[in-house]
Amino acid sequence: MGALEVVPATPLERIELPETRLRASVLTALTEIVGVDHVRTDAYERAFHAAGQSFRDVVAVRAGQLDFVSDAVVYPETTAEVVEVVALANEHRIAVVPFGGGSSVVGGVEPRTSQGQDAAITLDTTRMNRLLRIDETSRTATAQAGIYGPDLEAALAAHGYTLGHFPQSFEFSTLGGWIAARGAGQTSNGYGVAASWLVAAEVVGPSGTLETAPFPNSAAGPDLRHLVAGSEGVLGVITEATFRVRPVPEQRDYRAYLFKDFERGREAIRGMVQQGLGVAMVRLSDADETRFFGAFNAVGKTKSSGRKLAEQVLGQRGFGNDACVMLVGVEGSMAKVVSTVARTTAFALAHGAMPLGAGTGKKWLESRFEMPYLRDPMLDRGIAVDTLETCTEWSNLPTLYEGVGNAIRAAIAKQDRRGMVMCHISHAYPGGASLYYTYVYPMDRSDPLGQWSEIKRAASDAIRDHGGTLSHHHGVGVDHLPWMEAEKGALGMRILRGIKAEIDPHGIMNPGKLVS
């Protein structure tokens, strides 16, 4: 990397922000609701809330180009304050953009306005950060939606419980954001995805507050929780949520296995989840990702003779260039961990794998949230990196895997550049699995967003054409909007827009996202 030219991000003081468009009377009314310290119009707050963490967001912010800037950032502390803020905004036709950690990677938080609106406020939920109660008998907990991942887990751990939702954004994302985006944590196999651990939600919108009931199951009509999960702020602000918790596991075991190729690893995972092995996490890197991480971890180290020998022996046994690493995490009681690890190993061996032991697993666990930190230093040096993900049925996984990988590679190559496309299975279900792509390519500094858009479009088209979902856990935001109708169908979109129109007639809730 030393040889590459470094172009750092534009500092805040060089970014020009437009004047706030809010009338003084509205600003005053907002301060009367949440207190004068909690209505912010300073440059830092407005710039911080102008975008999320999508590639487009980050490149734009680094260049000092903020297309949309909030006219004020409001920090309510209670549901009652949110009700008042939303009512005020509805009365004055001001857009309200709910903002938790701001970690959306699909353009979910940019403060756009819609027809008839002349200002936008960002409603930052992070002062609403209290764990409200734990029901140990029913194994559920209720918290305000703006609580960050680490704070939530610490508060639960004090009672011996965990939610077990650890997305890569864990440190910078909130309970409400996980629900709004229908997120999934790395250990979703063991703890569920947001849509499955969500027990009940409170959502404040322009027409009132929706409180879904916390029943474990109900046949009293359609389940409105599943409208809240994935609503991305367009129906209202998620203010509180009740969710399933489990005892903090007595034991954790994360270990790796090497397969001769992707297909064998994939079939091992399919068998494991279809037989209900009960692992907390299972991931399988494809050959490119496996080689990349091997090389990445070896940077700055000289290859020892022991390592060279090991590689030679592996090669003789058929673990060559196509070899793929599978990571498996097991959590629970000592007895459960021992028996599940034994069954997992038996599965892996039956598919010709070689156990690599707990070292790789331990390392992964320690660095599980670190990857995104590399993006900025890479962008400084003109190296673009982005990720995207999808999900499909097992029978269609090979087709989707090839189709999307090829599309990204072709789109990068179109510009006479050589990129790197890696993929792993990140979440597995009895019915199928998700595919998580990471792609790295030399950035066109003259038009980085045009270049990125072309690759993104090629990938999204390929996902649609090869039977994948637009997103397994990132959401829709503005980045995926053009492909929504292909997935939901014309009638599906009418239903979603109909709901929006019914409960948000002036379209003030997070305009431009999901259903616009």
Place this chain on the structure above:
Amino acid sequence: MGALEVVPATPLERIELPETRLRASVLTALTEIVGVDHVRTDAYERAFHAAGQSFRDVVAVRAGQLDFVSDAVVYPETTAEVVEVVALANEHRIAVVPFGGGSSVVGGVEPRTSQGQDAAITLDTTRMNRLLRIDETSRTATAQAGIYGPDLEAALAAHGYTLGHFPQSFEFSTLGGWIAARGAGQTSNGYGVAASWLVAAEVVGPSGTLETAPFPNSAAGPDLRHLVAGSEGVLGVITEATFRVRPVPEQRDYRAYLFKDFERGREAIRGMVQQGLGVAMVRLSDADETRFFGAFNAVGKTKSSGRKLAEQVLGQRGFGNDACVMLVGVEGSMAKVVSTVARTTAFALAHGAMPLGAGTGKKWLESRFEMPYLRDPMLDRGIAVDTLETCTEWSNLPTLYEGVGNAIRAAIAKQDRRGMVMCHISHAYPGGASLYYTYVYPMDRSDPLGQWSEIKRAASDAIRDHGGTLSHHHGVGVDHLPWMEAEKGALGMRILRGIKAEIDPHGIMNPGKLVS
């Protein structure tokens, strides 16, 4: 029962049916779509489709009082035919009532009309009864929605698979009905409830066809499957569904345990599901139900001296009048069954239970669909029997159990009659469980429906007041409609009605149910 006066049901030929209100041109158009043999206006077909199987339905039909009668019963064979029938009905403002097995116990299939409609047709789906495909790799299957339970299971079994959905109505209910009502089978612990095994659905409505995608998970906005599950025909006709299947289990083990009281049994079940024991079914009869089935099974037999001795010994060990039977079903591989039964027994013993062996379990399995057959002979003799069910969190289960039981008992006693109220936990989740009540009382032959309505109202009020859901798996129909808003909230109802208005602007789909 011999001493009771017998009043049999009114025979069909004594029931007067109104003339069909359909114009000849519409009847002709219908026959052009589905064929002349598949548009029925004869008395048998119209009477058969006039009601479902709720207490109200059965008592009315037995009395020959049909409040609503279809003007024609239409049997399409394909989705394309359904599309045409619905379009025709929409054009002529004719109500369309989807009808699978007609086993609704909440008034879900009566052919009502709404404003501006002068006729109703019943759309019977049971000619749409083909298993369309099995995806063995993804463990899913797709079938037309009108297939009956036994036919579906036989078709799947031919490939070695099962859906595992066995409601008490199994013999007389259909795939589409299970989804429309958000049903649950007796082995829902092992195989899931309709809303969880449903992978994708095709729904034909007046504004087009909704096809939800079959992805194992998706973050592309709200999950529309959960609008289909529980839609009760008011959004359209479910024509096809894809669902999870599993291999036919190698082994089944159903056995019983006796607990000293309901509380100990309840706590054992809670522990079992929260620790993920993986049973297919677990049920716990309360003391009244336990005694009733003991007595019921002993009818006509003289008590042997062995049995008397056994009862004496049980009494000495603390299994007296409060004793409760728990039934546990385990299904899967031989190894899984052996280990799960061992763990279940350990759980039961830890809660002071006495294993009763496999005899009771075997008997239950053999007669699992038989109970409803008793209703007619009982009604003949003036004995009313009805069931209702609810669900709540574990922490609230004792309150709900007492509250609803007391309300039903009080409502029966109000009329100076002595009834019997029994209850069992029928479905258990990590977060809570369902309660299934059976109540039997001497029918007021002068006003059986007034009497029943009073009891039903008292029970539903108690469910609402004590934090239960209106229904765990029966649905809403017309019987539960008055309590819907208490559960969904004003905004929740606006959302549901908004969806309905958006995609069924003339309100032709199953008027009067769920959201009216």
